[in-house]
Every structure is written in structure tokens, then in C-alpha cells.
Amino acid sequence: MSVRRLAEASVQPASFAFNKAFTAQAKTWIKKYPKGREQSAVIPLLMLAQEQDGWVTKAAIEHVADMLGMPYIRALEVATFYTQFQLKPVGTRAHIQVCGTTPCMLRGSEELMDVCRSKIHHDQFHTNEAGTLSWEEVECLGACVNAPMVMIFKDTYEDLTPERLGEIIDQFEAGKGEQVKTGPQTGRVYSAPLTGFTSLKEEKGVLKTTRDKEAKAASKAAKAAVVEATVPPSNAAKPKTDAIETSPAVKTPSKVKAAPAAEKAASVAAPKPSLEDKNRPVGIARPVAVDDLKLISGVGPKIEGTLHELGIFTFAQVASWKKAEREWVDGYLNFKGRIERDDWVKQAKALAKGGVAEYIRVFGKKPV
Numbered sequence: 030m031s032v033r034r035l036a037e038a039s040v041q042p043a044s045f046a047f048n049k050a051f052t053a054q055a056k057t058w059i060k061k062y063p064k065g066r067e068q069s070a071v072i073p074l075l076m077l078a079q080e081q082d083g084w085v086t087k088a089a090i091e092h093v094a095d096m097l098g099m100p101y102i103r104a105l106e107v108a109t110f111y112t113q114f115q116l117k118p119v120g121t122r123a124h125i126q127v128c129g130t131t132p133c134m135l136r137g138s139e140e141l142m143d144v145c146r147s148k149i150h151h152d153q154f155h156t157n158e159a160g161t162l163s164w165e166e167v168e169c170l171g172a173c174v175n176a177p178m179v180m181i182f183k184d185t186y187e188d189l190t191p192e193r194l195g196e197i198i199d200q201f202e203a204g205k206g207e208q209v210k211t212g213p214q215t216g217r218v219y220s221a222p223l224t225g226f227t228s229l230k231e232e233k234g235v236l237k238t239t240r241d242k243e244a245k246a247a248s249k250a251a252k253a254a255v256v257e258a259t260v261p262p263s264n265a266a267k268p269k270t271d272a273i274e275t276s277p278a279v280k281t282p283s284k285v286k287a288a289p290a291a292e293k294a295a296s297v298a299a300p301k302p303s304l305e306d307k308n309r310p311v312g313i314a315r316p317v318a319v320d321d322l323k324l325i326s327g328v329g330p331k332i333e334g335t336l337h338e339l340g341i342f343t344f345a346q347v348a349s350w351k352k353a354e355r356e357w358v359d360g361y362l363n364f365k366g367r368i369e370r371d372d373w374v375k376q377a378k379a380l381a382k383g384g385v386a387e388y389i390r391v392f393g394k395k396p397v
């Protein structure tokens with residue numbers, strides 16, 4: 030195992046604090062442990078710190094230690110021992126973890142690392158010039174049956190060829206990472222045999238019937254959700270009907286991972302806020318100068334398009350959202366609390382006040 034050290038002082042931010050959403054999550058984690066055993070929450074809290082900043086800074090480690098009332102050295106031991114913690118800045122758009130363990134190695138992981146070397150940086154744990162991409166070799170990530178594979182943030186990309194990985198890296202570099210299909214890249218269903226069933230053949234009909242029923246249930250639920258999308262209030266920019274029907278809020282996202290179909294159907298059928306709801310943020314007509322909402326972490330091109338359809342074009346609009354409005358938008362986008370977790374309002378306030386420079390001053394990093 031390689032030596033793991035903290036990043037050099039020149040890249041370490043002076044301080045760290047959890048944002049509001051992550052503070053709430055941290056408190057929830059601490060409460061899960063008995064009184065006097067709060068230090069057991071050190072790993073989840075360090076993971077939250079990494080999720081917020083992209084990597085674990087010295088200030089974050091000390092902040093977590095302070096929160097848990099433990100000596101800095103104990104938190105440092107944990108952060109430097111477990112390889113899941115990134116101790117140096119990683120790419121803001123993608124950090125690619127290439128599995129190099131035997132099954133993936135036998136199926137071509139070395140070629141995948143060559144792609145990373147040529148497209149990102151010759152050495153792992155270094156970002157490309159723009160600071161948007163980085164890579165590392167990791168041990169088995171548990172998807173050996175679909176080797177070779179990589180993990181990017183929380184998603185896996187399997188059955189890879191060097192060419193396909195090159196395309197995926199280009200997509201992330203272009204800020205379109207959320208559009209990349211996760212899981213097997215060959216059309217394989219989960220980890221089923223590539224050449225079709227090799228056993229339980231007599232069950233095929235039963236499985237197919239079950240899948241058909243599940244697919245019908247999901248489709249019915251999706252149609253019900255579309256029907257709920259009605260005419261917007263008169264003081265807002267009117268979204269086009271076809272845009273509503275294809276908005277991410279009512280369409281099954283392409284990135285939904287393997288899950289029981291019943292669960293999928295339930296999530297699609299979750300109540301969707303009405304466009305006429307009083308909590309819908311007031312929209313405006315498209316101004317001459319439109320802000321690049323994609324600078325807000327969590328907003329990609331698709332989400333930006335949906336926000337435009339709702340009459341949301343500026344950072345100032347997002348910065349002014351009250352709790353009820355944030356909840357309406359979160360529900361409309363089917364984001365399950367992500368607006369709070371990513372603290373869109375704080376991000377938008379910084380961007381509205383002083384653009385990217387102010388964002389860097391507030392968050393200690395460039396917008397993703």
C-alpha cells in the first residue's frame with residue numbers, strides 16, 4: 030500500500046465548515062451512535078466533507094475531530110488509512126477510479142489506464158491542466174463480472190473498451206457526465222450473460238412476464254405524473270407543453286441504476302408539485318443577459334433547460350428562493366433534497382454577488 034500523505038500546505042484551505050445541509054446530515058450521523066461513542070461517526074463525517082469539497086482537506090479533518098471531541102491525530106489516522114478518502118484535490122468534473130485488480134487486469138484495465146494517462150495526466154492523483162479531471166488505480170470495486178470497469182464518483186461504468194472510456198472521459202470533460210449511461214456499456218443487462226441465458230432457461234417465460242408487468246406499472250405511473258403537469262401561473266414564462274412532457278421531472282432519468290421495478294414505479298409516481306402551486310417560484314421573461322446556471326453544482330444542461338422553461342434565468346432568482354420555493358423546485362425536478370444538500374441558494378448568492386471569483390472565495394474551489 031502506498032504512503033498516503035496530506036496535500037501540500039499551498040493547496041490546503043485555511044478553514045472548513047459544513048454547509049447547512051451537510052451540517053444537518055452530520056448531526057443525524059452522530060445521533061446514530063450511543064452517548065459517549067460519537068467518535069464512531071468519524072468515517073461518515075469525513076465522507077460528507079469529501080462530498081462537499083471533492084476531497085478531504087486538513088481543515089476538514091480537524092473540523093470533524095473537533096465536532097466529535099477527538100484528538101486530531103485520531104481523525105488523521107482514519108483519513109490517511111482509508112483509500113476512499115481523497116487527500117489531494119481531484120478533478121472537478123470527474124475523478125476516474127480504474128480497477129486494476131486481477132479480473133479487470135486480465136480484461137484490459139492497463140489499456141484503460143493508458144487512456145487516462147494520455148487524456149488526463151501521466152501520473153495518477155494529478156489533475157489535468159484545467160483541473161477538471163483526475164484518475165487513480167484502485168483495488169476491486171465489486172463489479173468483476175463486468176470487467177474491466179471504472180468508478181466515477183458514485184457510479185460504475187462497466188464492460189469498457191479503451192475507446193468507450195475515451196468517449197466517457199470526453200463527455201465528463203464537456204460537463205455532460207450526467208448524460209453518460211452507467212453500468213454495462215455493451216447492452217448487457219446488469220451482469221446477465223452476454224450471450225443470453227445459460228441456466229434457468231425454463232424460467233425465462235416467467236421472468237419475462239414479470240418484467241412486462243413491472244414495465245407496464247412503471248409506464249402507467251409515468252403517464253399519471255405527466256397528467257399532473259398543468260398550465261403555469263400567468264406571471265411566469267409559459268413552458269412549452271412538449272417541454273413539460275420531456276422534462277427530467279416526469280421522465281425516468283437515464284442514470285437510474287438497477288433497482289426493483291416496484292421501487293422505480295413508486296418513485297415515478299411520487300406526488301409532483303403542480304405548476305399552479307403557490308410555492309412555485311415566480312418566473313420572468315427571458316432577459317437579454319442570461320446567467321450560466323450550470324455553474325451551480327447540481328445543474329447540468331438538462332436541468333438548466335427545465336429551469337428556463339420555468340422562467341428561471343438568473344442567479345439572483347435562485348438566490349432569492351425561500352424554503353417553500355426550494356421545496357417546490359426540488360419536488361418538480363424529483364431531486365429528493367439535492368437542492369438543500371448542494372445549497373443552491375448559497376452558491377447562487379455567491380455567483381450573483383461576484384461571479385466565479387466570489388464563488389471561489391466562499392467555497393474555496395471553482396464551480397463544478
Ligand code: FES
Pocket residue numbers: 128129130131132133134168169170171172173174176178
Ligand atoms: S477486479 Fe475489477 S471490479 Fe473486481
